[in-house]
Each structure stands twice: as structure tokens, then as C-alpha cells.
Amino acid sequence: MIDISLVLNGKKITDTVDADSLLIDFLRDHKCYSVKRGCETSNCGLCTVLMDDTPVLSCSMLTARANGHKIYTLEGLTEEASEFVGFIADQGADQCGFCNPGFVMNTIALLRENPDPTDDEIRAFLAGNLCRCSGYEGQLRGIRTFLDSRKKEA
Amino acid sequence: MEHKNYNAINKSVRKKDAMQLLLGKPVYTEDVVPDDALVVKLLRSPHANAIVSEINTKAAKLVPGVVDIYTWEDVPNNRFTNAGQTYPEASPYDRLIIDRHVRFVGDVVAIVAAENEKAANKALKLIKVKYDVLEAVLDFHTAKDSKLLVHPEDNWVAPCEVGGSNLRNLVASEESSQGDVDGIMADCDIVLDRTYHTKAYNQAMMETFRTYTSMDRYGRLHVISSTQIVFHVRRILSHALGIPKTMIRVEKPRIGGGFGAKQTAISEVYPAFVTYKTGRPAMIIFSREESQLAGSPRHEMEVRVRLGASKDGKIRVLDLYTLSNSGAYGEHGPTTVGLSGHKSIPMYTGSLEAFRFNYDVVYTNTMAAGAYRGYGATQGIFALETTVNELAEKLGMDPTEIRYKNMLKEGMIMPAYYNELASACALDRCLDHCKEMFDWDAKYPVRDMGNGKVRTAGMGMAMQGSCISNLDVGSATVKLTEDGTFMLLIGAADMGTGCDTILAQMVAECMDCSVDDVAVFGADTDASPYDSGSYASSTTYITGKAVEKACMELKTKMCTIAAGLLNCSVEEVYFENGLLKRINTDESVSVKDIGVKAQLNNPQIAEASASHSSPVSPPPYMVGMVEIELDKLTGEVSIIDFMSVVDCGIPINPALARIQAEGGIVQGIGHTLMENITYSPEGKPYESSFMQYKLPTRLDMGKLRVEFEHSFEPTGPFGAKSIGEIVINTPAPAIAHAIYRATGVWHREIPITPERIAMSKPEDNK
Numbered sequence: 001m002i003d004i005s006l007v008l009n010g011k012k013i014t015d016t017v018d019a020d021s022l023l024i025d026f027l028r029d030h031k032c033y034s035v036k037r038g039c040e041t042s043n044c045g046l047c048t049v050l051m052d053d054t055p056v057l058s059c060s061m062l063t064a065r066a067n068g069h070k071i072y073t074l075e076g077l078t079e080e081a082s083e084f085v086g087f088i089a090d091q092g093a094d095q096c097g098f099c100n101p102g103f104v105m106n107t108i109a110l111l112r113e114n115p116d117p118t119d120d121e122i123r124a125f126l127a128g129n130l131c132r133c134s135g136y137e138g139q140l141r142g143i144r145t146f147l148d149s150r151k152k153e154a
Numbered sequence: 155m156e157h158k159n160y161n162a163i164n165k166s167v168r169k170k171d172a173m174q175l176l177l178g179k180p181v182y183t184e185d186v187v188p189d190d191a192l193v194v195k196l197l198r199s200p201h202a203n204a205i206v207s208e209i210n211t212k213a214a215k216l217v218p219g220v221v222d223i224y225t226w227e228d229v230p231n232n233r234f235t236n237a238g239q240t241y242p243e244a245s246p247y248d249r250l251i252i253d254r255h256v257r258f259v260g261d262v263v264a265i266v267a268a269e270n271e272k273a274a275n276k277a278l279k280l281i282k283v284k285y286d287v288l289e290a291v292l293d294f295h296t297a298k299d300s301k302l303l304v305h306p307e308d309n310w311v312a313p314c315e316v317g318g319s320n321l322r323n324l325v326a327s328e329e330s331s332q333g334d335v336d337g338i339m340a341d342c343d344i345v346l347d348r349t350y351h352t353k354a355y356n357q358a359m360m361e362t363f364r365t366y367t368s369m370d371r372y373g374r375l376h377v378i379s380s381t382q383i384v385f386h387v388r389r390i391l392s393h394a395l396g397i398p399k400t401m402i403r404v405e406k407p408r409i410g411g412g413f414g415a416k417q418t419a420i421s422e423v424y425p426a427f428v429t430y431k432t433g434r435p436a437m438i439i440f441s442r443e444e445s446q447l448a449g450s451p452r453h454e455m456e457v458r459v460r461l462g463a464s465k466d467g468k469i470r471v472l473d474l475y476t477l478s479n480s481g482a483y484g485e486h487g488p489t490t491v492g493l494s495g496h497k498s499i500p501m502y503t504g505s506l507e508a509f510r511f512n513y514d515v516v517y518t519n520t521m522a523a524g525a526y527r528g529y530g531a532t533q534g535i536f537a538l539e540t541t542v543n544e545l546a547e548k549l550g551m552d553p554t555e556i557r558y559k560n561m562l563k564e565g566m567i568m569p570a571y572y573n574e575l576a577s578a579c580a581l582d583r584c585l586d587h588c589k590e591m592f593d594w595d596a597k598y599p600v601r602d603m604g605n606g607k608v609r610t611a612g613m614g615m616a617m618q619g620s621c622i623s624n625l626d627v628g629s630a631t632v633k634l635t636e637d638g639t640f641m642l643l644i645g646a647a648d649m650g651t652g653c654d655t656i657l658a659q660m661v662a663e664c665m666d667c668s669v670d671d672v673a674v675f676g677a678d679t680d681a682s683p684y685d686s687g688s689y690a691s692s693t694t695y696i697t698g699k700a701v702e703k704a705c706m707e708l709k710t711k712m713c714t715i716a717a718g719l720l721n722c723s724v725e726e727v728y729f730e731n732g733l734l735k736r737i738n739t740d741e742s743v744s745v746k747d748i749g750v751k752a753q754l755n756n757p758q759i760a761e762a763s764a765s766h767s768s769p770v771s772p773p774p775y776m777v778g779m780v781e782i783e784l785d786k787l788t789g790e791v792s793i794i795d796f797m798s799v800v801d802c803g804i805p806i807n808p809a810l811a812r813i814q815a816e817g818g819i820v821q822g823i824g825h826t827l828m829e830n831i832t833y834s835p836e837g838k839p840y841e842s843s844f845m846q847y848k849l850p851t852r853l854d855m856g857k858l859r860v861e862f863e864h865s866f867e868p869t870g871p872f873g874a875k876s877i878g879e880i881v882i883n884t885p886a887p888a889i890a891h892a893i894y895r896a897t898g899v900w901h902r903e904i905p906i907t908p909e910r911i912a913m914s915k916p917e918d919n920k
Contacts, residue, residue: 089176
């Protein structure tokens with residue numbers, strides 16, 4: 001067992017975890033149910049969370065590695081996500097929704113790093129986020145419409 | 155065609171659950187259940203065909219936290235099917251909860267129930283099993299009438315006569331034909347005889363199979379499962395456990411994708427058995443590996459097409475034989491295969507003089523197949539559309555021209571489709587539209603890009619159904635609330651498709667209200683009216699019509715209540731623009747007035763339920779065209795553009811219809827270029843994770859463009875047909891066609907990987 005202390009969605013928490021505890025399980029145990037497991041091999045991107053503002057796959061990270069770091073899940077970034085996810089909803093591209101939290105988290109990371117990405121930059125940044133329902137094009141249309149609307153407002 | 159100004163139909167309304175899903179709210183099976191459930195894990199067979207001669211669970215049961223372990227000795231000996239189909243099912247009763255005879259690598263040997271995952275995993279390692287390993291049936295070509303039997307047991311039962319026999323490894327077989335097939339074939343200028351092969355693709359929905367079970371406050375089994383078929387699951391569990399249906403409640407929360415995989419009860423029986431035995435809540439979550447190796451994938455099929463044509467490109471006769479591999483169990487085996495002929499041949503009704511369609515479905519010692527979007531049509535359409543493309547290339551005709559010469563048109567009777575009338579068919583307009591949008595004449599020629607790469611194009615057409623005719627039952631209950639809003643209860647399952655929203659749009663249209671004024675609940679066997687479930691592309695077409703009927707009935711009841719309020723006879727009251735008006739007067743009451751009155755000294759219930767079935771299954775139609783760039787050296791294929799035009803009748807929600815099409819096309823691209831299931835010589839599948847089973851990413855699908863050609867289906871709700879399945883059918887023939895154009899090689903087996911392209915040459919064409 002290992003004692004850890006980290007900041008989860010802005011709140012400091014301390015806990016004792018198994019040495020082999022994975023961050024995804026720790027987060028779900030702490031009621032961050034947005035974090036989904038879609039594979040066990042780091043291939044799908046569903047479990048994406050931000051560690052010190054960098055997107056990481058929580059299924060492939062030991063909880064102990066998060067010790068002393070700042071973790072954000074979608075539960076903690078609802079406001080930032082709400083700026084753009086409605087545009088994806090308008091395309092119907094949410095579909096089954098199981099990939100949405102990971103995809104939305106990675107989109108947040110993209111837009112923080114590159115506020116005005118091209119379509120190809122969006123595709124490349126989000127390439128690790130699988131979606132079996134939407135065929136991706138509707139997700140792209142949603143992000144594109146958001147970016148265009150933001151430009152108009154500016 | 156009918157044109158109407160609708161209030162809520164043909165509008166791209168946001169999905170009712172969209173913001174919950176996009177903001178990651180806890181709405182899926184694993185999120186909504188208590189934490190104290192027993193963890194259920196399955197010990198699976200490492201052998202493709204074996205008898206469990208000894209099994210010892212003593213040491214495993216001593217692991218702290220292990221609650222119980224069950225083997226073949228502990229389960230009932232009544233066979234059932236896991237297939238979610240209308241009773242009596244076409245699929246054979248060939249399953250036990252645990253069978254002593256294990257029939258594929260991954261078949262269940264023991265069920266472990268433990269307080270936590272670590273204890274369950276440890277117990278799995280400590281169960282000692284001795285197997286009598288038997289020779290396995292691994293080649294589906296030689297399975298029929300083999301001396302080795304997959305199901306030698308004497309309590310194998312086929313509830314329906316579908317031409318199967320467990321003593322022949324035969325799940326089903328049938329022969330059908332019309333006209334003088336052999337005579338016309340002999341008279342044809344050109345005869346093509348081609349065989350095509352498609353694989354057992356996994357649906358790979360993002361949420362794997364999972365089920366939670368507990369005993370409710372009445373001592374009934376309460377099941378919360380990620381399923382498309384709550385009512386069928388209730389029946390399957392009743393059969394498997396031998397308990398009455400009144401003792402079982404099945405509900406679904408939000409579902410993380412299905413695509414047909416969850417039209418089979420893959421995970422439900424195991425925790426249900428644990429809860430039934432222990433009385434405690436139990437939960438199973440399949441790993442991705444389990445979903446890959448013991449799921450419910452597409453039926454591998456080999457389709458032989460014999461096509462007879464005149465030299466001017468008139469397709470006169472078609473003769474199809476399909477050999478389908480059902481794997482170790484027969485779920486959906488007898489039904490999927492039929493679509494490979496009945497939903498491909500009718501596209502050529504325009505010129506066809508005769509057809510024959512025969513099939514065999516066999517057992518082998520591989521993963522049991524099930525339902526996957528397209529359901530056999532996908533396999534048959536790849537075969538037939540590629541044959542027609544081969545004919546066009548052989549005759550030097552443009553493949554669009556050969557379609558125009560032969561295609562089905564509105565008003566024709568389709569002999570190969572149970573003599574149904576093509577009552578709404580815009581296939582010809584889909585082709586016109588797609589050809590122009592895609593710029594076919596410019597993209598079809600092979601263009602050398604000067605860097606070892608060539609660009610060219612290919613095409614395919616498709617059809618599907620809109621339900622299972624004379625079988626599916628869709629139902630809806632619509633209730634009026636005292637504030638004048640409505641509640642819609644359904645037994646169909648929104649698995650991400652948006653059917654909750656689409657059906658709410660229909661209520662809004664019928665009741666002259668906003669979609670926001672309609673709440674939807676489903677699906678729950680205790681609360682929902684009976685519905686066969688969400689499959690066979692049927693929800694919009696069948697359940698939608700039930701919604702329309704229920705709304706009609708509710709309006710009649712509301713008129714009765716209004717008559718009381720207006721002190722007139724019910725015959726004088728009519729519904730218009732959200733008001734109940736008295737004829738020839740200015741008097742009216744609002745829907746809200748009715749809602750209030752319904753709860754105050756009132757004997758007339760303000761709700762209505764209706765069911766619907768259809769004697770026909772009107773096909774949607776589609777044309778798909780692809781432009782590829784192929785690297786001649788490496789064999790790599792890049793999709794540049796995939797464009798398609800769909801006739802799904804009147805789309806109720808165009809945005810959701812478009813997403814269905816785009817998602818289906820990308821799945822089809824995956825099947826054609828990269829996804830594969832292969833087996834070791836011992837029958838162990840290699841593609842156990844997303845490392846090996848590669849799904850298309852957003853870098854693999856090029857640019858998609860989907861448009862619609864409207865037709866008006868008179869038997870559908872507001873003119874609608876279906877969209878969910880047809881959309882997966884055009885990529886395989888279109889891409890295989892383009893690869894031929896680029897390389898001169900016809901690849902008649904998918905996936906067509908870069909290796910296969912690089913290693914093949916035109917001389918290999920037979």
C-alpha cells in the first residue's frame with residue numbers, strides 16, 4: 001500500500017492505494033464516472049484525463065504516478081467543455097456517448113494548446129480517440145462550427 | 155411523393171440525452187449500480203473442442219473473498235438460445251449456462267463470484283481442469299456432414315423448422331428459386347462464376363458487454379444490462395434459469411453502442427445465475443479481450459455468385475449460394491444468411507428473368523457469430539456488387555451505366571424479396587445524385603500521380619429492410635401530464651442511435667407540441683409496453699408507427715374529456731393546433747386543461763398504448779462511391795473521399811440519419827481494409843485486443859459526404875423507412891472495385907490489406 005496525495009478537480013485528496021492501482025480505477029472509486037475503460041491496451045483514448053494540463057491515458061498510469069500532481073477529469077471541467085459540446089450535440093455526433101468524455105478531454109487539451117486549429121490538426125490531435133458510432137466527421141463538423149462561431153463573435 | 159410542412163418531423167433536433175453524454179454524466183450500467191455487487195468472472199476454455207473430464211474448485215474456493223464457484227455440474231440441463239429473437243426463435247436451443255463440452259477457445263468452463271476483482275482473478279488461476287481434447291472442426295468448408303460433430307448432444311432442439319440438423323453440423327439450409335435458371339444461364343452471352351469471402355468482424359462497440367443483477371424488494375430478479383432487447387433477455391433468462399417471467403425484470407440504462415452485438419444475451423446469464431444462487435447483487439464486465447474472443451461477431455460467409463448477362467450488359471439471371479459459418483453456437487445463424495440473397499438480388503429486378511438462392515449454415519469450433527449491422531446483407535452485397543463491377547469492367551462498360559440498365563425502380567414487384575412491391579424507391583435518383591456530387595466521370599479513370607501512386611474510383615449500391623415483416627412488434631405508450639406535456643414509454647432501446655429523440659419528435663408532431671414537451675422512458679420490462687427490441691433497422695419504421703397509433707388513440711380519449719368540459723358530445727370535438735375545439739363555435743380547451751381534468755374527478759384515463767407490426771419491410775436504398783489513392787509499391791490504400799446518397803424515405807431527423815450513414819461507412823471501411831479475425835491452427839483467435847484488431851481512426855477514413863434522396867413510404871410513419879443498417883453495405887464493393895482499377899487485381903476476400911495488395915498481381919485473377 002502506498003500513501004498518495006494529489007489535487008483532483010481542484011480539491012486536495014489523500015488516500016492509501018495498492019501499489020498496482022491504476023489511475024482509472026482510483027478516479028472511478030472517487031466518483032469520477034466520466035472516466036471510461038474501452039480497452040486494456042492504451043488504444044482507445046476513452047480514459048483520457050489531464051495530468052498537470054497534459055492529456056494522459058488513465059488506464060495506463062499507476063495511481064502512485066499521480067502522487068503530487070494535479071488531475072482533472074471531465075467532472076472538473078464541465079464549464080470549459082460546455083463552451084463547445086453543444087455544437088457536437090447539434091450534429092448528433094454524441095451518439096452512444098461512451099467515447100465522449102475522453103474525446104472531450106482531449107479536445108480541451110487541443111484547444112488550450114492551439115486555439116485555432118485546422119481540420120487536419122484536429123484530426124491529428126484526436127487520432128488516438130476512437131469512436132465506433134459517428135464516423136468522426138460529425139465530431140469534426142461540431143468543433144469546426146464552434147471555432148467558426150467563436151471567430152464571428154471576436 | 156408527399157410534401158408537408160411539419161412541426162417536428164424532418165428536423166435535426168438534438169438528442170435528448172446529448173448533454174448528459176457529452177458532459178460524462180453517470181448513465182451507463184457500470185455507473186448506475188451500487189458498489190457492493192459481487193464481481194463475476196468466467197474461466198474460459200483454452201481448447202477449441204474438448205470435454206471437461208475433471209474440474210476441481212476446492213483450492214480456488216479457499217481464496218479469501220471468493221463467495222462461490224459454479225461448474226457444469228451446478229447448472230440446469232435445459233438448452234436455450236442466447237439469440238434475441240421473437241419466440242419461437244429461429245435459432246437452435248444449443249446452449250447451457252455452462253456446458254461440460256466446450257466448443258470454442260473462450261467457451262465458459264466455470265463462473266467465479268467474489269467480493270472483489272483480485273480474489274476473483276486469483277480463484278480463476280486456482281481452478282484445476284482436466285480436458286479430453288477432441289479434434290476440432292475449424293474449416294467451415296468441410297463442416298457440413300463431417301464425422302466430427304460440434305453438437306452431438308441428444309437434447310439439441312430447433313424450435314423452428316429451418317433445415318438444420320445437429321447430426322450434420324447444419325444450423326440451417328434452404329433452397330429457393332424462380333424461373334428457368336439453368337436454361338437462361340446456358341443462353342447468356344457471358345457468365346461470371348465468382349466466389350467471395352468475408353470475415354467474422356467484431357462490432358467493437360466502445361462499451362463492452364456488461365450486466366448487473368440483484369434481487370428486488372419483491373424477491374424478483376432485477377437485471378440492469380447493456381442490451382438492445384430487454385424483453386428477449388427476460389425470456390432467455392427465464393429459459394436458462396427455469397424460472398417464470400414474472401420473477402424477472404430487465405431494464406437498460408444508456409448503452410455504449412451495440413450494432414447488433416447486444417441483440418444476443420452474451421453476458422446476462424452469468425451474474426443472473428450468481429444472484430439466483432446467492433441472493434446477492436452481482437456484476438459482470440467483459441474485458442475487451444473477452445469481447446473480442448467470446449462476443450457475437452458477424453457471420454463469416456462465402457458467397458458464390460453465378461451471373462448470366464447479355465453482351466450489352468443486361469443481367470438476365472443470378473444464382474447465389476451462401477455458406478455461412480455460425481461458429482460454435484447457432485445464434486442468428488438461420489436468419490442472417492437469408493439476407494445475403496434476399497437483400498442483394500432484388501436490386502437487379504429491372505432486368506432479371508430468373509434467380510436461385512441456396513444456402514447452408516454450419517457449426518464449427520470457432521467463436522459463435524451473432525447479429526451485426528447489415529446482418530448478412532453486407533456479405534451478399536459485397537459479393538453481388540463486386541460481380542456486377544467485374545461484369546462492367548469485362549464488358550468495358552461504365553459501372554453506373556450497367557446499373558441504370560438493370561436496377562430496381564419504384565413500382566416494380568421484387569420476386570427475390572418475397573414479391574414485395576417497391577413502393578418507395580429512389581435508387582435511380584440516388585445514383586444520379588451521387589454520380590454528380592462525386593464527379594464520377596472525372597474520378598473514375600485511373601490517374602497516375604507520378605510518385606508511384608495512382609488515384610481512381612469505385613462504386614456499389616445497397617439495400618436493406620425496415621423490419622422483419624410479419625414478425626416484429628413495436629409498441630408505445632403515450633401519457634398526458636397535468637401541465638399539458640407528454641410522457642412516452644417504449645420498449646425499443648436507444649443504443650446511441652437517437653431513437654428516443656426520433657420517437658419523441660413523432661409524438662410532438664402528432665400532439666402539436668414541442669419536442670421538449672415530450673419525455674421518453676425506456677426500456678424496462680416492468681414499465682414499457684412489449685417491443686421486440688431495437689434491431690433489424692426496425693425502430694423508426696415499426697415502433698414509430700406504434701407511436702403514431704398511440705397518439706391517435708390518446709387524442710380520441712382527450713376529446714372525450716374535452717367533451718365533458720365543453721358540455722357537448724364527443725363527436726363535436728376535434729383536435730387542432732394543440733387545442734381541443736368544439737365544431738362551429740369559438741369554444742375550446744387546452745391540452746393542459748385536459749391534463750388537469752384527467753386528474754380531477756375523472757373516469758377516462760389520459761393515456762394510450764398501441765402496437766404495430768408490418769406485412770412488408772420496405773427497403774431503404776443507397777449508392778456509395780469512393781476515390782482512393784493507392785501506393786503501388788507498398789499496397790497502402792488511402793481513402794480520399796467517400797460519398798453516398800441514401801433513400802431512407804423521409805428522414806425524421808436528418809442530422810441523426812447523416813451520422814448513422816457516416817458511422818456505418820467508416821465501419822465498412824474498417825472491414826474492407828484493416829479489421830480481421832484469424833485463427834491459429836489450433837483454433838485460437840489472434841485478434842484479442844485493439845492492438846491487433848485495428849479500428850479505423852479519424853486519419854483512416856478520408857472525407858465523408860452523405861446526402862439524401864427522399865421517397866415517401868406509405869406504410870411508414872411520416873413516410874420514413876430505415877437507415878441503421880444499410881449504411882455499412884457499400885464500402886466493401888466500392889473499395890474493392892477501386893483497388894481493381896488501380897492494380898488490375900480483383901480481391902474477392904476482405905479485408906484487403908496492404909500486404910495482400912503488394913503481394914498480388916493481375917495474373918492471379920481467375
